[in-house]
Amino acid sequence: MNMRDAISKLLPLLQDAFLICANGYISRDAFNINDRPKNFYMLGSMGQASSIGLGLALARPKEKVVIFDGDGNLLMNLGILTMIAQLKPKNLVHLVFDNECYDSTGGQRSISAEINLADVAGSCGIPKVEKKKLGEDFMDSFKDCLNQDGPSFLLIKVERNPAEEMPRVDISPSEIANRIRNV
Amino acid sequence: MNAEEFKDELKRLGFNFFTGVPCSILAGVIKALGKEYIPSVREDAAVGLAAGAYLGGKKPSVLMQNSGLGYSLNVLTSLNLIYRIPVLLLVSYRGFGGKDAPEHLVMGKHCVELTATFGIPTKVCEKEEVKDLLEEANRYIERGKPYCLFIKEDTLG
Numbered sequence: 001m002n003m004r005d006a007i008s009k010l011l012p013l014l015q016d017a018f019l020i021c022a023n024g025y026i027s028r029d030a031f032n033i034n035d036r037p038k039n040f041y042m043l044g045s046m047g048q049a050s051s052i053g054l055g056l057a058l059a060r061p062k063e064k065v066v067i068f069d070g071d072g073n074l075l076m077n078l079g080i081l082t083m084i085a086q087l088k089p090k091n092l093v094h095l096v097f098d099n100e101c102y103d104s105t106g107g108q109r110s111i112s113a114e115i116n117l118a119d120v121a122g123s124c125g126i127p128k129v130e131k132k133k134l135g136e137d138f139m140d141s142f143k144d145c146l147n148q149d150g151p152s153f154l155l156i157k158v159e160r161n162p163a164e165e166m167p168r169v170d171i172s173p174s175e176i177a178n179r180i181r182n183v
Numbered sequence: 184m185n186a187e188e189f190k191d192e193l194k195r196l197g198f199n200f201f202t203g204v205p206c207s208i209l210a211g212v213i214k215a216l217g218k219e220y221i222p223s224v225r226e227d228a229a230v231g232l233a234a235g236a237y238l239g240g241k242k243p244s245v246l247m248q249n250s251g252l253g254y255s256l257n258v259l260t261s262l263n264l265i266y267r268i269p270v271l272l273l274v275s276y277r278g279f280g281g282k283d284a285p286e287h288l289v290m291g292k293h294c295v296e297l298t299a300t301f302g303i304p305t306k307v308c309e310k311e312e313v314k315d316l317l318e319e320a321n322r323y324i325e326r327g328k329p330y331c332l333f334i335k336e337d338t339l340g
């Protein structure tokens with residue numbers, strides 16, 4: 001399954017949860033498939049979707065916060081796993097789409113084919129960690145993450161997106177920020 | 184104004200989310216903040232964390248040494264500035280006046296123009312104007328702008 005199809009399957013499960021999307025195809029696809037005010041699309045600041053999600057989870061402890069991260073993004077900000085493990089926000093779900101490449105810049109390989117990011121998360125002390133191989137069902141695991149206390153970390157191996165890109169996010173950055181602050 | 188009073192002033196202005204990476208110059212403020220201060224592992228992660236807290240309704244401040252500005256620059260330019268996500272940056276001014284350990288001299292020479300170049304309101308805080316500059320910073324923050332306040336070794340007595 002490619003990442004876009006995985007995103008299509010997961011978005012309907014979110015209900016009232018906040019969603020922080022990493023830059024690149026994750027933001028683009030989520031925006032085009034099911035835009036909602038509780039979605040935040042990170043356009044730049046690569047690596048920081050996990051920091052933003054953690055900060056939001058700390059600020060709104062009674063609401064679920066989901067991060068849609070990517071392997072390239074997480075590798076750039078790996079230290080955040082130690083902060084999530086140390087702060088232990090129960091309401092945080094950190095989901096990583098691992099396509100083993102930087103898809104939106106042309107599919108250059110990342111190092112996650114050889115580095116098990118779920119093991120890294122577990123070693124940091126994140127209490128609930130799961131990894132799904134390519135083609136393995138991940139729906140029940142994601143539902144568990146949403147319904148149980150976290151922090152949880154779910155890594156899903158996916159294939160690259162189809163060649164045809166979805167359009168860019170076409171609402172302004174300040175509008176994206178305003179919406180989520182006012183929901 | 185000492186570090187304890189500085190913390191009180193921050194709280195009076197409504198700041199309620201504090202994170203960062205320490206510097207000896209900021210040690211007193213971090214100590215005064217106690218458990219309210221969240222240790223971050225890198226300055227860019229601290230700025231990202233603060234941005235998330237702001238989206239959740241908090242009024243954040245990030246404490247760091249000026250050496251951390253380099254790491255933070257991409258987050259400030261491609262997150263804070265374009266999304267109008269404000270943050271009060273309390274940045275210790277190592278290398279001020281060219282007198283410091285060698286690793287601080289280049290950043291010390293250019294840090295004020297660095298943040299100003301990117302359109303971040305920036306001030307170097309003298310001892311007697313701490314209160315006024317925090318008020319000024321707060322006015323920018325309320326309008327959705329980041330603000331960078333450089334704190335020198337003798338600023339908080």
